[in-house]
Amino acid sequence: MYEDRTFSVVQTVCICDRCGLEMRQVALDGEWEERLTVAFRGGYHSEFGDGNLVELDLCQHCVRDLLGPFMRITQDDPFEPRHKPAYEARRAYQDYQLREQMRRPRSLVDLFRGPERDRENPVD
Numbered sequence: 001m002y003e004d005r006t007f008s009v010v011q012t013v014c015i016c017d018r019c020g021l022e023m024r025q026v027a028l029d030g031e032w033e034e035r036l037t038v039a040f041r042g043g044y045h046s047e048f049g050d051g052n053l054v055e056l057d058l059c060q061h062c063v064r065d066l067l068g069p070f071m072r073i074t075q076d077d078p079f080e081p082r083h084k085p086a087y088e089a090r091r092a093y094q095d096y097q098l099r100e101q102m103r104r105p106r107s108l109v110d111l112f113r114g115p116e117r118d119r120e121n122p123v124d
């Protein structure tokens with residue numbers, strides 16, 4: 001038996017702060033995966049104010065328009081990469097990873113030293 005039913009669905013949407021494009025997490029258009037989210041807290045003498053929270057969400061089109069002239073783009077195969085980033089992100093976590101990191105009891109020394117992988121592959 002078939003029936004027509006109405007369902008309400010909650011979807012996570014990221015809205016580009018520049019152009020207003022809605023990037024839906026469940027869409028298959030690739031916009032969600034290509035978005036750029038910036039979130040950090042300004043440090044001492046920051047251009048954004050001491051301790052202020054700075055956040056930005058951009059769609060890939062606005063990233064290209066605004067930052068494209070300054071970006072270094074290297075052709076590569078994502079499945080067999082031949083190039084590594086000049087500087088791998090350290091202590092950069094997705095939301096779910098950050099929560100896990102913050103839950104772990106750690107000493108102050110460990111917090112400043114970063115996770116184990118940072119100690120194995122120091123950048124500096």
Ligand SMILES: [Zn+2]
Nearest residue numbers: 016019059062
């Ligand atoms: Zn945009």
